Amino acid sequence: MFNWVGKTTLHLADGVGAYSVLIGQTMRQSLRRPFELREMVKQLEQVGVNSLPVVAVTALFTGMVLALQTYDGFRRFQAEGYVPALLGLALVRELVPVLGGMMVAGRVGSAMAAEVGTMKVTSQIDALQVMAADPVQFLVVPRVWATAIMLPLLIAIGDLIGIWGGQFLITSVLGEPQPGFMDRVFEFVDAKDFWSGMIKAFTFGAIVASVGCYQGLATRGGAEGVGKATTAAVVQGSLGILVADFFLTKVLF
């Protein structure tokens, strides 16, 4: 029992240490030439353009279900008029960044862990080093920056889709159109709310990609190892988002 606690603690500390080192290296290598533009563009497309459908559907249904739940609840004390405000605030500040981020963790973080992990177990990472290409600079830096840049853009689009989804549901499905729905939304949602969501999305993007790459680089032992790394990337990426979300909310508001 004590043995287990000790081992787990050591293992955890090891992991946190190695992850911190990777973050440090990523920051340092970001400023160093050569900049891997080609790899960066490829990742921007992978992460950004190809994740749009997933984030859009997530935002759409989150907006609709939120409208459905709140509209019914608020109507009980004739406060339907506040649904747009609640919808806007909840989606922009919290739901779209977190849920969208977690979807991207599942889609992008896992793919990064699998790709980098496979490279690791087939000696491609060693080959990079032998050819004097720093794996952090060549693989991690473009992935982390691409995700950190693209996730806020995705989330911004998701914000709009989510709010529109709520409006659509109330107008067309519940059949109780609210004139000036969007005006009501923007009456309550400040620029600060929007930017806090963007800051969160940027941070979540960096977390998802760095955890994915970290798990990939730490992969050991063949196909099984790649599978484990992929799972760990999604689980830890998602947990990272939830924990970071709490602290960011605390700091930003």
Next chain:
Amino acid sequence: MTVPLLTLKGIRKSFSGKPVLQGIDLDVYQGDSLVILGGSGAGKSVLMRHLIGLMQPDEGYVLFKGANMADMTSSEVYETRRHFGMSFQEGALFDSLNVFENIAFPIRRHRRHWSLAKITARVQECLEMVGMPNVAKLMPSELSGGMRRRVGFARSIALEPDILLFDEPTTGLDPVMTSVLNDVIISLRTQLNATSITITHDMSSARAIATRLAMLFQGQLVFEADRDAFFETDHAIVRQFVEGNATGPLTEALMK
């Protein structure tokens, strides 16, 4: 006396308490074709990784042309690695890039001013040296195991290295392909006038390419000699390995 190109002194390395290398001393001279023999799990790959600085020894040091690799800054290490061309067991080609881009990769990293035409010419030259002039547009997944290794060779010679390292170049290939690869290795070495270090447990390949051999056993180099002396020695471990006998000191050590 000439200075050895590469010197290993007292290299020790263990992984989570389990010793893998237990004091390796080795000198490699210009023009050698050294073959390091050893059974599975003898530490061959680990030794290879130390030669090129992918792993750092727990004790001991590696000298390249008299300079200690452990004292170098990371940019000096990268600069030193340019003198090495390493071929990995399964080729380790980047599977997201086609054959041309794989071979062009080290050139693009190290010869930034080269024009595309110059790079293309060099890639073609490398592919011809390994006898595969028509595969530049293929993806690694479209190649057979032997072809992939040859592309790996081509990539490793792209920067005209002084030292060629081959990590089990013929393992898992059929006898014909093994002979083809042996010939490629020999011709690369003569054409580039390079030194080569090969680790393998394939005796036919060792016989074909070696000028000097060393036997790695339980993390130590137990015997080292020139080609003819090596194959004629009475050293019990070497004899068993060369002849492939089921009984002898190698199998006794396994039983313990």
